[in-house]
Amino acid sequence: MRKPAGRVRLEFIEPLMPTLVDKPPDGDGWLHEVKFDGYRSQIVRDAEGTRIFTRRGLDWTSKFRDLAKAAAELDVESAIIDGEIIVLNDAGLSDFKALRKAITSRQHDLYFVAFDLLHLNGHDLRDMTLEDRREILAEMIPEGGRIQFSQALPGDAKAIFHLVDQAGLEGMVSKRRDSKYRSGNSTAWLKAKTFTIDEYELLGVEREAGKPAFALMAERGTGRYVGSAFITLNREMRERLWQRVQEQQGTAPKGMKRPATQWVKPGLIGRVKHLRGEDDLRHASLQDFREE
Known part of the structure; x- marks a missing residue:
């Protein structure tokens, strides 16, 4: 685990991008999550404040001011959190069209679904296994807030994918449990769309x-x-x-x-x-x- 010196300003980290596949992988070496239909985003929290970046590294903190405020209330000194900004429709599904409208007129409808933790309190966590990073992340996010933890889905991949399809969800993302976080395109994360x-x-x-x-x-x-x-x-x-x-x-x-x-x-x-x-x-x- 790499530790930066001093209270340095944290910078945006290029996200790990999953590879699109026709069907999710089998085996116990993977964990599976819902693929949300929203904006891939990154929360960066340090001594200078809280910022929210888009997938390409644009600073959109002003567009997501309520989420930035919620992130500032997390009980951490510094952190970089990978996740997705979403809006839920009446059926409880993430709705991309509603998200676009909410950014300008309904900030209170925005949620940040956190699924990975890249940095915490002066420590770079990217060399840790995914399971260990997510265990730490789950413990630091309180329930019922605007920032939520993306829970892993129980069961085998085929059954999960069937349920995801039946529920009208966009798809699922499968991640190697022992994988390290590496920016750019990766086969350590696989996305299967319905x-x-x-x-x-x-x-x-x-x-x-x-x-x-x-x-x-x-x-x-x-x-x-x-x-x-x-x-x-x-x-x-x-x-x-x-x-x-x-x-x-x-x-x-x-x-x-x-x-x-x-x-x-x-x-x-x-x-x-x-x-x-x-x-x-x-x-x-x-x-x-x-x-x-």
Whole structure:
């Protein structure tokens, strides 16, 4: 454990970033937590006060003033805490859209969910095991406040992931119990996201010989392009889609230049399976389509 000399000003530490995987890892060497849909953030507390940084190291203390005040009340001399700032909706789930509004108008709805401790009272804890760091962190956070501890989920990974999916949560993060904290991308932490199905407006179909076909999708109501979805339809539905595309040929939306795309007129709605908790489509596939 490295110990800095004197009462130095603590600096932001680049966070450890989990690797996205299709399914959570098995085995007793991992602990599993809920993946919250919020802003990855870092609380830095030292003799000069309390600051809150974004994932990229921007000082957003003024935007999270109530959380900074709560962090200043923790019974520590100095600390660096890794976590997520969230807002809960009526169903008790973290809600990213509500979070954006709360930052400007509803500070009292903000929570900081702490899941790792990098520094405490003059000691750098990053060479300790994750389990030891979290044990110390859990003891220093009082219950019922704006700063909460991210509890590990009991059970095996497969069962936990099923429950997370059924609950409508974004996903889960699995972490090696004996891992040290190292900034940057890491396979010591793995995130597995759940899928959801939503309807989007079909803008066109991108087809090139020898390559998979993709449906280009837009947000309904706004027309904002959100990404492409792999076309996984059966043969009959695929042929029906090609026919609709030919019958309803349209023009490219302003600013979009994709030579291999056949654009369609408004009116076709696609059901798309995609990763939950993303602003744009990721790992998406077209499941069905209909005329509006």
